[in-house]
Structure formats: C-alpha cells, structure tokens
Amino acid sequence: MNPATGIDLPRLLKRLHLPTIARLLPELEMRAAAEGWGIRDALAILCAEEVANRNNTRIQKAIRNARFPFLMTIEEFDFSFGTGLRRDLLAPYLGQEFVTEGRNLIFSGKSGRGKTALAIAIAIRAIHNGFDARFTTAAALIDDLVGAARHGRLAEATASYRHPDVLIIDEVGYLPYVDDAANVLYGVVDGRHLDRRPIVFTTNKSLDQWGQVLHDDHLAEALLDRVLERGRLLPLTGPSYRTRHLDQESQPPESHNPLLAGGHHAPPRSAARRASTGSPDPTASPDPEAGRR
Numbered sequence: 264m265n266p267a268t269g270i271d272l273p274r275l276l277k278r279l280h281l282p283t284i285a286r287l288l289p290e291l292e293m294r295a296a297a298e299g300w301g302i303r304d305a306l307a308i309l310c311a312e313e314v315a316n317r318n319n320t321r322i323q324k325a326i327r328n329a330r331f332p333f334l335m336t337i338e339e340f341d342f343s344f345g346t347g348l349r350r351d352l353l354a355p356y357l358g359q360e361f362v363t364e365g366r367n368l369i370f371s372g373k374s375g376r377g378k379t380a381l382a383i384a385i386a387i388r389a390i391h392n393g394f395d396a397r398f399t400t401a402a403a404l405i406d407d408l409v410g411a412a413r414h415g416r417l418a419e420a421t422a423s424y425r426h427p428d429v430l431i432i433d434e435v436g437y438l439p440y441v442d443d444a445a446n447v448l449y450g451v452v453d454g455r456h457l458d459r460r461p462i463v464f465t466t467n468k469s470l471d472q473w474g475q476v477l478h479d480d481h482l483a484e485a486l487l488d489r490v491l492e493r494g495r496l497l498p499l500t501g502p503s504y505r506t507r508h509l510d511q512e513s514q515p516p517e518s519h520n521p522l523l524a525g526g527h528h529a530p531p532r533s534a535a536r537r538a539s540t541g542s543p544d545p546t547a548s549p550d551p552e553a554g555r556r
Contacts, residue, residue, distance in 0.1 A: 282316075291308060325390045325396065326387065326390060328395065329386060329390070329395070329396040329397055329398050330397065331386070332379070332398070334387065335387070336384050336388070337357060337381075337388055340377065340380055340384050341377075341504075344507070345500075345501035346500065347498065347501055353381075361385070361461060362389055362429060362461060364493065365459030365493055366461050367461050367464075367491070368382070368462075368495060368497060369464040369465075369491075369494065369495070369497070370464070370466070370497055371465075371466050371467070371470075371496060371498045371499070372498055373467060373503070374503065374505075375502075375506065376500065376503065377504060378499055379433055379465050382398075382431045382463040382464075382465055383398065385429075385463060386398070389429045394429060395429070396427055396428060396429040396430070396431065397424070397429070397430050398431045399424070399432060400432070401434055401436075401437075401438075401448070402434065402437070402440065404424065404432060405448060407420060408447035408450070417450070421451055424454075424455075425454040427460070428460060429462075429463065430455065430460070430461070430463070431462075431463045431464075432451075432462060432463070433464075434465060434467075436468035436473070436476045440477060440478070444478060445477035445478060446479075446482065448486065449482050449485065449486050452486045453489060456489040456490075456492070470496065473487060
C-alpha cells in the first residue's frame with residue numbers, strides 16, 4: 264500500500280506556507296520523471312526556488328518600506344561622469360560589514376553631483392545583503408522629532424529612527440531648521456552610534472558649517488565626532504548631472520573639436536580627483552531616469 268495515498272499534498276504545502284513549491288511541483292514532477300531525477304534532486308530544486316522567491320519578496324518589501332524617492336543601484340551609477348569618486352572607495356560600504364560594523368558615510372558636494380543616488384545605491388545593496396533601510400530628509404526628520412517632543416513622544420519617535428539597519432539622512436543644510444534641530448538630531452546619531460548602526464548623510468555644506476546649520480556648534484561637533492569615529496567623508500565634485508545637457512549643447516560640433524575628434528575627453532580637474540589615484544569604473548551604466556542631488 265502506498266503510504267502517500269489520501270494525503271492532500273497541495274493543502275499541506277499551503278499550510279506550511281510554501282507557495283513556490285506548490286506552484287512548481289506539477290511541472291517539476293513531469294521533468295523529474297522524464298530526466299530520471301531522484302527524490303533528493305527534485306526536493307533540492309524545489310527548496311532552492313522557494314528560498315529564492317522568499318528572498319526576492321523580502322527585497323521588494325524592504326525597498327518599498329525604505330521610502331526611497333527613486334531607485335539606484337551601485338551598478339547603475341555613472342562613475343565615469345567626473346564626480347571625483349572611484350567605485351573602489353565604496354568597497355567597504357557594499358558588504359555586510361558596512362552594517363555589522365556600523366560604518367557611517369557623509370557624501371558632500373553641490374546639487375546634482377550624485378550624493379543622494381549613491382546613498383540610495385548603498386542602502387539598496389545593504390537590503391540585498393539581508394538588512395533593511397529607511398530614507399528621510401534632514402528637514403523631515405527634524406520636523407517629525409520636534410513635533411513629537413511637543414506631544415511628549417520624543418523617545419518613541421527617536422526609536423523609529425534608531426531601529427532600521429541603515430538610515431539615510433538626506434540634504435543636511437538645504438533648508439533652515441528650528442532651534443532644537445541639533446538636540447533631536449543628536450539623539451538619533453548618539454543612539455545609532457551606541458547601537459553600532461550606520462547612517463549615510465548627504466549635505467551641501469562643509470562640516471565646519473554644520474554648527475551654524477543646526478544652531479549649536481557644540482552639539483554639531485559632538486554629532487560629527489560620533490559619525491566620523493567609524494565613518495568617512497566623501498566629497499563629490501565635477502559638473503551637475505542634471506544640467507549635463509547644457510554642457511553638451513555648448514560644445515562645438517564634433518568635427519571641429521580636437522578633443523572629441525579623437526574620441527577622448529579631457530578629464531575633469533578637481534581636488535578630490537587629484538587626491539584619488541586610479542581611473543573611474545568605465546563599466547557602470549547611468550540610469551537617465553534617476554535624479555541626482
């Protein structure tokens with residue numbers, strides 16, 4: 264007597280929450296019979312597909328929950344555009360140790376240099392590595408926490424920014440902040456410092472201007488001291504990616520441009536590029552739909 268007689272396998276798979284196995288099983292049964300696979304081989308394939316599907320679902324959910332304003336991966340970022348930043352400098356922030364060791368980053372530079380795009384790309388890589396992330400602007404975070412403090416919920420609101428594995432705080436210095444800005448931002452930074460959880464900042468201000476931006480030189484210094492203990496400042500230079508079409512329109516025709524006629528472009532000259540040896544990654548392809556800050 265066959266011991267499997269009377270067992271409702273689809274129902275069991277549903278109870279075990281294995282929808283991918285349930286979906287692939289009929290096709291795989293026929294393929295296994297045709298190609299002479301053993302039970303172990305078929306089961307291994309089904310389990311691998313189930314795990315892969317669950318991981319893809321987790322990634323999609325984590326990206327939605329992060330509330331990114333747009334999507335950008337490190338492979339899509341155009342390092343050849345003259346940002347003054349080599350891809351290899353980001354290597355310490357693309358593996359699991361970025362999160363497990365609580366490393367921080369500050370991308371600085373003028374508008375359109377790719378600060379926000381790189382921050383998002385690093386956070387998306389962390390999501391693919393098994394972590395979660397949250398995106399917020401500095402203005403939104405400060406307004407949220409100041410409002411929570413007025414209603415006696417500051418600790419609860421601060422905890423929501425301490426919890427994500429990776430936190431992006433975008434656009435420090437772009438907008439004026441209230442007088443309590445340094446206090447509430449310091450609470451987030453200090454908490455994540457103690458928890459060894461990374462923060463990625465983007466800013467258009469030099470670090471010595473953060474005290475003026477946050478209305479408190481001493482707290483700004485203490486904040487940056489914690490960020491940079493396990494972090495790094497990476498300036499982005501060069502032209503704006505958003506207005507690159509204006510530069511292209513101002514170029515003379517190709518036949519009259521000796522630089523373009525030979526298929527070569529003059530490299531941008533910047534302090535950051537002179538300080539960085541090596542050439543940018545020529546294999547990265549830009550995403551024309553993604554914005555840059």
